[in-house]
Amino acid sequence: MAVAQILKQKGRTVVTVRPNQTLNEVAGILAQHRIGAVVVIDASGGIAGIVSERDVVKAIAAHGANALALAAREVMMVEVRTCSPRDTEAELMGWMTEHRIRHLPVIEDGKLAGMVSIGDVVKYRIETIEQESEQLKSYISSAG
Numbered sequence: 001m002a003v004a005q006i007l008k009q010k011g012r013t014v015v016t017v018r019p020n021q022t023l024n025e026v027a028g029i030l031a032q033h034r035i036g037a038v039v040v041i042d043a044s045g046g047i048a049g050i051v052s053e054r055d056v057v058k059a060i061a062a063h064g065a066n067a068l069a070l071a072a073r074e075v076m077m078v079e080v081r082t083c084s085p086r087d088t089e090a091e092l093m094g095w096m097t098e099h100r101i102r103h104l105p106v107i108e109d110g111k112l113a114g115m116v117s118i119g120d121v122v123k124y125r126i127e128t129i130e131q132e133s134e135q136l137k138s139y140i141s142s143a144g
Contacts, residue, residue, distance in 0.1 A: 002089035003106055003109050003116055006124050012114040014105065015118035016041045019048055023059055026051050036117060037103040040076045047112060049076030060085060083109045083116060089128075092121050 028054060029038055030134055037052035038045060051072050059067035059075045067075075083104045084094060091119045096118050106114035 002092065002121070002124055003024075003087045003114075004085040006120050007090075007106060007114045009124075010114075010120060012106075013119055014039055014112055014115045016112075017051070018071050019071060019076070021072050023051075023056060023061070023070045023072065023075060024068035027056055027068070031058070038072075039080075039105050039112065039115065040072050041112075047080050047082070048073065049078045050080050050103065050105070051076045052103060057090055064081060068123060080105060084108060085113065089121050089125050092116065093125075096121070 015029060015033050015035060017029060019040055019042065026038060030036065037050055039047055040049040042048040049054060049072070055075045055077060056067075063070065081095060081099055081101060081104060083095070083106055085106060085108050092104065095104070102118045104116050105112055106116055108114075114125055
């Protein structure tokens with residue numbers, strides 16, 4: 001249930017763009033919100049793809065400055081891996097490592113319900129370890 005806890009802490013807001021928005025607009029949105037990826041939403045509100053900082057860099061490497069005029073649909077990753085609020089941090093870390101991705105949209109009841117980044121997972125894991133450490137210290141000091 002790590003995803004549910006992460007979303008409780010960080011919120012469920014997901015920054016989205018439309019498939020026809022330019023890469024220049026997408027880059028501006030990424031910078032404005034200080035995030036690493038946006039979900040591309042189709043006309044029916046479903047996930048059409050995802051554009052990450054890595055996709056922006058690849059497009060610029062391939063097309064130079066002309067890449068900024070490309071539409072999000074031209075550079076987005078269309079095979080989007082997702083997770084659910086019931087998934088654990090161990091599952092997320094495994095998927096993110098195996099598939100070399102840093103952002104997972106969260107789907108709940110068939111709808112986009114949030115976004116989890118590798119930074120969110122690491123933060124959650126550190127907080128969990130710190131809590132366990134404090135509990136062990138407390139237990140040891142009370143037992144002695």
